[in-house]
Amino acid sequence: MKNNWENAWLGAGVAVWRDVAGNGDLALTKVQGNLAGHILTSEKTSFSAGLGLAYNQRSVDFNKLTYDVQWDEFSFNKNTPNQETYAVQKTTFIDLNAGVNFSYFNNDNFYAKLSVAASHLNQPVETFYGQTNKLGLRPILNLDVVYKASDKVMLAPSIYYTRQKRASALVGGTSLNINASGDALTFDANEIILGVYYRNKDAVIGVAGYKWKQNRVTFSYDHTISQLSVGNNGVGAMEISLIVQGNYKKGGESTRQYGCPRF
Numbered sequence: 726m727k728n729n730w731e732n733a734w735l736g737a738g739v740a741v742w743r744d745v746a747g748n749g750d751l752a753l754t755k756v757q758g759n760l761a762g763h764i765l766t767s768e769k770t771s772f773s774a775g776l777g778l779a780y781n782q783r784s785v786d787f788n789k790l791t792y793d794v795q796w797d798e799f800s801f802n803k804n805t806p807n808q809e810t811y812a813v814q815k816t817t818f819i820d821l822n823a824g825v826n827f828s829y830f831n832n833d834n835f836y837a838k839l840s841v842a843a844s845h846l847n848q849p850v851e852t853f854y855g856q857t858n859k860l861g862l863r864p865i866l867n868l869d870v871v872y873k874a875s876d877k878v879m880l881a882p883s884i885y886y887t888r889q890k891r892a893s894a895l896v897g898g899t900s901l902n903i904n905a906s907g908d909a910l911t912f913d914a915n916e917i918i919l920g921v922y923y924r925n926k927d928a929v930i931g932v933a934g935y936k937w938k939q940n941r942v943t944f945s946y947d948h949t950i951s952q953l954s955v956g957n958n959g960v961g962a963m964e965i966s967l968i969v970q971g972n973y974k975k976g977g978e979s980t981r982q983y984g985c986p987r988f
Contacts, residue, residue, distance in 0.1 A: 732764060734762075736775075737758075740756075749787060750789060751783075752784045752785070757822075760775060761773055769830055771830075772826070772828075778819070780820075783816050784816075786814065814853065816851060820849055824841060824865070826840040834874075836871040836872075839867075840865070841865070841867075842865040843864050845861065845889075862889070863887055863888070863889040865887045867884070869883045884897040897922065898922025898923055899922075900919065900920030901918070901920060902936075913938045918943060927951045927953070928947040928948055929948045930945055930947050931948070933945075939969065942966065944964070945963070945966070946964075
């Protein structure tokens with residue numbers, strides 16, 4: 726296909742998530758395969774559409790939680806039955822996601838993309854109690870901009886909004902990428918990554934990371950500033966991300982053509 730499509734190409738990827746939270750070790754293990762098609766609509770614009778299919782496993786350890794019925798007027802006695810009617814402590818489901826993306830770039834120092842997506846298109850059932858708790862359709866709107874201010878610094882502001890049933894989240898902020906390869910201006914330039922984001926009425930998020938060649942690792946930490954800080958003393962979540970980017974190959978050699986700024 727890559728030999729026949731001059732202005733279009735396919736991209737594929739795999740993403741893995743692992744999240745554990747709370748005293749009951751409420752956990753999510755998620756493996757998602759993604760496939761996207763991209764079309765150059767002009768010398769400075771492109772359009773993309775993609776699908777994601779994910780396998781999800783949710784688990785919780787009810788024995789690590791305490792319940793009102795276990796209070797013996799002096800302490801919580803975990804040997805007392807908790808009288809919970811849960812059916813399982815582990816559940817699995819398949820999830821379907823889709824989205825479209827429009828990008829503008831000048832192939833020099835500016836890149837912007839607007840994305841619209843939706844998660845849980847099939848509204849899978851997620852429950853530990855044998856009930857019909859369907860995950861609500863989750864629309865997502867995202868705007869990203871990359872601006873190369875100099876051969877040493879790039880700014881990447883971003884804003885993200887999503888809504889599911891009666892819950893919503895708005896996150897905005899920026900990251901700062903610093904060229905750590907000296908005067909070398911190449912695709913494989915090493916970068917120091919620093920960033921700060923704000924989740925509306927909830928948390929301040931700090932980000933730090935490093936990119937070397939085509940690998941990137943980042944660490945982020947949520948500091949809770951909402952009323953939820955009463956429950957966690959302001960100590961939010963720590964996240965680690967590792968991204969390995971492949972090359973588009975043709976004729977045994979890598980062709981590197983990108984619409985967004987690079988050092």
